[in-house]
Amino acid sequence: METPLIVTDFLDQARSHYGDEEAIVGTDGERFTYAEFGERVDRFAAALQDRGIEKGDRVAVLDPNTHYHLEAAHGAMGIGAVHTPLNYRLEPDDYEYILSDAGVDAIYADYEYAEKIEAIRDDVPTETFITNDAAAVEGDWESFDAVLEDTAPEYDRPEMAEDEVITINYTSGTTGDPKGVCRTHRTETIHAYLMSIYHEITDDDTYLWTLPMFHVNGWGHIYAVTGMGATHVCTRGVNADDVVSSIRDEDVSLLCAAPAVLNQLIDYYETEGEPEMTGANPVRVTTAGSAPPEATIRAVEDRFGWYLKHLYGATETGPLITISDAKRLIDDGNRFEIKKRQGMGVLGTDVRVVDEDGNDVPRDDQTLGEVVVRGNQIMDRYWNKPEATEEAFTDRVEGYYHTGDLATIDENGMIALRDRKKDIIISGGENISSIELEDTLFDHEAVADAAVIPAPSDEWGETPKAFVVPSNGDPTDPPVSAEELTAFTREQLAGYKVVRRVEYVKELPKTATGKTQKYELRQQEWADEDRMIGEG
Structure with missing residues (x-):
């Protein structure tokens, strides 16, 4: 018997079995059971329908990790609308592009960020504007809680198919405008299953939201944690003191954190005299992006007493495609070496490292190739970008998503990233386009030429560095300071x-055709590092 995989099943499951159990701890300390959470979701879904939002319409969510984000996301998906989470670190022009590109019909925006939407309100197709504190926002915004109070929790749930798009996640690319990654009910469901397996999520887990919910739907945790009937502990950004207090006070058992966040916690631990870093439950933490250095892993595991996992992926892949948590391969002598690797493919996922002809490179951990991947959690397509979609799935190997990352692979099939094919900088878990930075620098009259590359950073893994040829040609006396x-x-x-x-430099290294050789700059910048990718 075949049953369609639909994302509304996750909250339905939790409400059915855990209605009286705690679902959410809000940022203000307010608490909701799954029955209460579910009713608020129903009311928001009904309110959207009352405002003309239908299946397939796009509903944007701009919010730090509060209960409103979870309610808005599940409410939108309950009526078959496409959840479109927005990075709260962007600027009004970025939002204007995304809201217009996706044709967003309604938006919920946290009061702290709503002013950025208000600034471009007249330039986007969006007609419904809701915030959690209308009094704190200029312009005509509806109050989320007032909307819920005025709306009965009944709505018409449409028929949905597993191959229909249910979320669009915008990701920074190497050229200009971001791309909307389309994910279907099926890809979201399979990915949530994988996260449940590899993060070992159970109904007695308490999950702390240090990972932004907008990041590919919080790595699927808006589904996985909910479906398992575990508890969400919400946050408004990452503050080390608040994180540690929440872990102790709420007996947190699971969180995700970029290496930059782990470093913040290590600094706090050392500054505050090595405080207790757990509550009643042992803590598991997963990191991604740039691999953490050995010192970070050692501090987290040996000093905090946490268990660390390292995963790898991209917005297009769910993100989970590999994980380094290979317990049968780890011993006392290789623990850090394995945990720093991006790891092996997860269940149902075909991860390969291929040469320019699409052939698998040898498993010698020496030969470079591009990471390509195929699996049920991979995106459906880029929104309104058929050419970019075709290129992503056909460049070296037909039918595989091409990550643009260069890696080696060892005898056990565990990959290790060595460099990037694309000019993307990953700083503190955020994707930054070097081309966008270069275009900005070129707008300054004192800049004749520029190239931006990732530079090693102990705090962020990688940080943008610009090599600039000044307009007067004299790097020792440029007309503008750094x-x-x-x-x-x-x-x-x-x-x-x-x-x-x-x-400042006299000139940039160029090919015979005038293309800047960033590889030479990266080699120069990362000469003292193990790999040319940010590992601190």
Whole structure:
């Protein structure tokens, strides 16, 4: 018997079995059972239908990790609308592009970020605007809680098919505008299953939301944690003191954290005199992005007493495609080496490392190739970008998603990233396009030429660094200071994209056809590192 995989099943399951159990701890301490959470979701779904939102319409959510995000997401999906989470670190121009590109019909925005939407309100197709604190926001916004109070919890749930798109997650690319990653009921469900398996989620887990919910739907945890009947502990961003307090006070057992967040926690631990880092439950933590250095893993496991896992993937892949948690392969002598690797493919996922002709490279942990992947959790397509979709699935091997990451693979089939094919910088878990930064620098009259690459950072794994040829041709006496260029990028871009380091040069290395050889710059910058990818 074949049963369609539909994302509404996750909350339905929790309500059926865990209605009286705690579902959510809000950022203000408010608590909701699964029955209460489910009713709020129903009311929001009904409110959307009352405002003309139908199956297939896009509903954007701009929110830190609060209960409103969970309610808005599940409410939208309950009527078959397409959940479109937004990165709260972006700027108004970014939101204008995304809301217009996706044709967003309604948006819920947290009061702290709603002003960025208000600034471009007249330039987007969106007609319904809801926030959690209308009094704190200029413009005509409805109050989330008032909307719920005025709406009965009954709505018409449409028929849904597992191959229909239910979320669009926008991700930064190597060229200009971000791409909308379309994920179906099936891809979201399979991915949530995989996260439940590899994060070993059970109904007595308490999950702390340090990972942004907008990141590919919180790595699927908005589904997996919910479906298992576990408890969500919400946050408004990452503050080390609050994180540690929540872990102790709420007996947190699971969280996810980029290496940059782990480093923040290590600094806190050392500054505060090595406080207790657990509550009543043992803690599991998963990290991704740039591999953490050995010192970070050692501190987390040996000093905090947590168990660390390292996964790898991308927005297009769910993200989970590999994990380093290979207990049968780990011994006292190789623990850190294995945990730093991106790992082996998870169940039902075919991960290969291939050469330029699409042939598998030898498992010698020496030969470089591109990571390509095929699995049920891989995206359906890019929204309104058929050419980009075709390229992503056909470049070297037909039918595989091409990650653009270069890696080696060992005898056990565990991959290790060595470099990037694409010019993407991953800083603190955020994707930053080097081309976008270069375009911004070129807008400054004192910049004749520029190339931006990832530079090693103990705090962020990688940080943007610009090699700049000044307009006067004299790198020893440029007409603009490095600090002024940093300030210039801060004025133009989201804060996490700012060029943190600037080095003036006489000229950039070029090919015979005039293309900048960034590989040479990366080699120079990462000469003292084990790999040319941010590992601290």
